[in-house]
Amino acid sequence: MYGGGYIFEEPKRQPLSAQTPDDPEKLAAFEKRIANGEKIEPGDWMPAEYRRQLIRLIEQHAHSEIIGALPEGTWITRAPGFKRKLALIAKVQDEIGHGQLLYNAAETLGKSREAMINDLLSGKSKYSNVFNYPAETWADVTVIGFLIDAAAIVNQVANAKGSYGPYCRALERICYEESFHLKQGHDAFIELATGTPAQKAMLQDALNRWWQPIMHFFGPPDKASNHSEKLMQWKVKMASNDDMRNQFLDTYVPKIWELGLTLPDPLLKKNPETGKWEYSDPDWDLFFEVIKGNGPCNKERLDVRKWAEENGRWIRKALMRPEEMKRQTAPVA
């Protein structure tokens, strides 16, 4: 038996790299459990590498939810009309809530919330690259709400079938709320696409700007990506980058084309024989350059987060109850 604090102890005391090699018997039992479709829970034995990769994955996902709310939050006051403002406020609140759910899931693996936020602020932890681009017009917000959320759903629905219980449970709630995000984004997108010539032109411009970041969204092509088969076997990674990209194109390109819009890639088409989509290779050098911190909005996004942490400190401290803080602990599930 153990108290709720057990999860916090292990990796905090000892750097992950210093952990002893995995016990082969325990590893075999762990892999058998996953092969049987069972979930891994926080108290279970797990290989150090599984823990490390999951922390990285869930933490990046959490940061992406928080940072992703910034370009949209910008547009709340300028959203056209009361209904769009309400929907955008609700969406931004959901995204922040998703960040909280995911931070909790990552904490069950032994990394504290504070350490994750510090790694985000210092640039050590990454977030989805797509949020390093500006939302220039209202049409950009509709493209984000429709297509970026659609891409995120493809990714999250896949991950929800993964092996780590707390992450799956968080994703179940997240996917349910994302379905509203996608629908309100599609609705706003259609409104511009079927509106005045000026609205349609504004949407086409935004689509042209966002197409490359969207193609970047699922990551480098499988032939260039170094994800290990181990991560697939352990059900940390549930689908390959190219498979998810193909699934996204298959569902959403027809929904764009049916509205009379175009996509800025002359090679984009579905190969009727293979059933797979073909497209021009997006600029992967640019992708890595933006990940390194040299995108149009990287600095602004992190500076805004840092500003919020600095200027929020006084209220966090004012609410602090020293007698309540004696027993620090991570969430148990």
Added chain:
Amino acid sequence: MTDSLDPRVNRLRLDNIDAPFTIEEGENWQAYEVFHQEKRGAHHEHVGCVHAPDPQMALIFAKEQFGRRKKCVNLWVVRSADILAFGLEDEDMFANNMEKTYRDASGFKVMEKINKFKGKP
């Protein structure tokens, strides 16, 4: 830094923010588990957790996080540190012995005895 497209971001004067900033361990408070009751008469079910400085604030955050959609009539919060659980590695102790019909209603054949007493076949 160049101007942001967001006027509110420009008003934050982010030029002054280049110094590294770190938050302290414990600054994000502590974890509380949240239990959600969908309707009167139903059990409270565990739905997740929140970070809060005390139980009152935990309830407020729980309402924002777990009560903003769908039906909810009540929430509980309990500090994660106060949860006591069995180890998952001990789950075999819950395995059911098949010879436990004496615990189940189906283990007692009263009609057979009544029919026998009444002389029916």
